[in-house]
Amino acid sequence: MVDYPRERNKSMLCVVEITAMNDSSGWHGVDRKVFAYMPKDSLVKALKPGEMFCFYSQINPPRNFSEELSFDYAHYVAMQGAAGTVYIPVDRWKILGRSCPTLRERMLCRRQSLIEEYMSPAFSGGALGILSAITLGEKNSLADEVRASYADAGAAHVLALSGLHVAVIYALLSFVMQGIIRKRQWRWLSDLITVGVLWVFALLVGLSASVARAVAMCTTYTIARWVSRDSSSINVLLLVAFGMLIFDPLYLFDVGFQLSFTAMAGILLVVPHLEMLYRQPSIHPVPAYLLGVVAMSLAAQLGTFPLVLYHFGTFPTYFLLTNMMVVPCLYVVLIISIVWWMFALFDVSVSFHIATILEFLVNAMNEMLSFIGNLPGAVVHVGTLGALTVVMIYLTMIFVLLFLLKRWPKGLLYALFSLLFLLISLL
Secondary structure, X not given: OOOOOEEOOOOEEEEEEEEEEEEOOEEEEEEEEEEEEEOOOXXXXXXXXXXXXXXXXXXXXXXXXXXXXXXXXXXXXXXXXXXXXXEOOOOOEEEEEEOOOOHHHHHHHHHHHHHHHHOOOOOXXXXXXXXXXXXXXXXXXXXXXXXXXXXXXXXXXXXXXXXXXXXXXXXXXXXXXXHHOOOHHHHHHHHHHHHHHHHHHHHHOOOOHHHHHHHHHHHHHHHHHHOOOOOOOHHHHHHHHHHXXXXXXXXXXXXXXXXXXXXXXXXXXXXXXXXXXXXXXXXOHHXXXXXXXXXXXXXXXXXXXHHHHHHOOEEEOOHHHHHHHHHHHHHHHHHHHHHHHHHHOOOOOXXXXXXXXXXXXXXXXXXXXXHHHOOOOOEEEOOOOOHHHHHHHHHHHHHHHHHHHOOOHHHHHHHHHHHHHHHHHHO
């Protein structure tokens, strides 16, 4: 077992690493990951990462269950690095023991114990699933209607741990460490502890592509500040992407990896130019903050919307309204969550009162996003785009940005040519 079992409608999904198998040529060692579906019973639910067991069943290559469904399940399984799927009946498997747990398995067990802390009487219902998702990256407790309401409102990124969550933790850690270590010559120790805690957090939540990108960017930013180099250029983003792909080439096909990097690219390329419009001494800090949220949202959506259409075929029209309302609320929820953990882990009674406030804020955020998602025209269904169309959209945007931001005359000409090919690809 490489992860905890995940409950599905009629079975339990177990991600299994096959180390040896018996086929027509006899027993031989292998190194393949498969998606194993097993009956729902207490024995399966009790399995933990690192558990070793043998089973007798046929492994099938990834395939779609129905041609009528738009979701390409076979592609999804393959992109997760799984060689196939298998159904294991209740009488065809047996536990062998437990291997020496790896660092990843230990962190998964630790995350599971933290999730169980949320299952105390202080939290229930929708708040439990939301808190597990936005703080620990565990989304199995989320109800389908909650996922749908967040997606329709344009807040699906809130449920997936990403740069937004890491930025809050990084800012909070930096603030605390600067208060503890005040001497300038020891500032390197403050940065080192902050980056170390971020990597522990990344391992704890499963080292997803978006979290790994954000933590790697924070690490690069810290190192660049030490050596007095520019840390906000697109070159740093490309360096992080290159390093992650060397570590795991399958990241390239991960939707989270694609959306995370394109969103960050849009922010790095567009926001600095927009900041010059609202970062003025004559503008009050509150309007400046709201304009900053708008600029960040527009830049991130500009970078990701072709991929969103390619993967999902929908586009949330009220994403600006959503981000202006959700981002400040998310900051507060994450900060209060950290405060709750500080008290809850030491079994302090005041944690119950903090949990009450936290649950109220999460439920209020759910109601707010449900309202936005139910507004008329909240979601535009345009159908999925082809890969060539997505490339043409990105080329058109790049040339337009070069014309507008860099004053490159040929950018407009190339943009028109790209737009022409884009229209042809849509025919």
